[in-house]
Amino acid sequence: MDPDSVKSTLSNLAFGNVMAAAARDYQKEVLAQEKVQASSSVNQDIDLDELMDDPELEKLHADRIAALKKEAEKRQALKRQGHGEYREITEGDFLGEVTGSEKVICHFYHREFYRCKIMDKHLKSLAPIHVDTKFLKLDAENAPFFVTKLGIKTLPCVIFFRNGIASDRLVGFQDLGGKDDFSTKALEGFLLKKGIIKENKKEEEDDDSYDDRNRSVRSSINPDSDSD
Numbered sequence: 001m002d003p004d005s006v007k008s009t010l011s012n013l014a015f016g017n018v019m020a021a022a023a024r025d026y027q028k029e030v031l032a033q034e035k036v037q038a039s040s041s042v043n044q045d046i047d048l049d050e051l052m053d054d055p056e057l058e059k060l061h062a063d064r065i066a067a068l069k070k071e072a073e074k075r076q077a078l079k080r081q082g083h084g085e086y087r088e089i090t091e092g093d094f095l096g097e098v099t100g101s102e103k104v105i106c107h108f109y110h111r112e113f114y115r116c117k118i119m120d121k122h123l124k125s126l127a128p129i130h131v132d133t134k135f136l137k138l139d140a141e142n143a144p145f146f147v148t149k150l151g152i153k154t155l156p157c158v159i160f161f162r163n164g165i166a167s168d169r170l171v172g173f174q175d176l177g178g179k180d181d182f183s184t185k186a187l188e189g190f191l192l193k194k195g196i197i198k199e200n201k202k203e204e205e206d207d208d209s210y211d212d213r214n215r216s217v218r219s220s221i222n223p224d225s226d227s228d
Contacts, residue, residue, distance in 0.1 A: 084131045088136070106161065156171075
């Protein structure tokens with residue numbers, strides 16, 4: 001046999017052995033990875049089972065469910081008392097309404113006053129968010145006794161009641177920048193500062209939502225106004 005031919009044949013055999021060895025090594029590596037993954041999956045299942053059976057986690061879960069249930073029951077009870085919406089009342093309803101809840105906001109308004117309509121729209125937006133506080137409106141012309149009793153001289157006048165006692169008030173827009181284009185968020189911030197509403201983390205909205213709401217307020221009051 002030709003020496004060169006023999007050399008070539010031996011070289012091919014050697015290359016074939018190398019490839020076969022590489023293939024075996026690759027197969028072993030794949031099998032090893034599959035075993036590791038299977039072992040990890042088993043360990044994960046065990047860990048999850050252990051977590052599910054953890055008495056501390058079960059207690060935390062039960063406490064959370066109980067707290068949510070209690071909060072839902074409280075909200076329903078408040079709604080039965082007229083919370084969660086911006087309602088108009090009469091002079092005859094006034095005492096029962098303001099003494100029937102811990103915190104009450106009552107807007108004394110005039111039907112023809114443009115600024116009263118602006119205040120209406122903002123309060124209407126806030127009422128469903130801050131259910132802990134009752135939001136009311138009362139036509140000042142039809143409530144002369146309480147207008148006199150409370151010393152109301154400028155409209156809009158928003159009075160804050162705590163346990164039936166007038167604790168503070170917002171007269172006109174003097175604490176909101178003095179202009180008609182104040183935002184719902186600005187009014188909310190003022191009410192929070194006065195403590196007549198509390199910060200609602202659960203239903204907190206971002207600035208874009210407030211901007212959308214304010215555009216809606218302006219357009220509903222003045223349909224010819226341009227939206228920003």
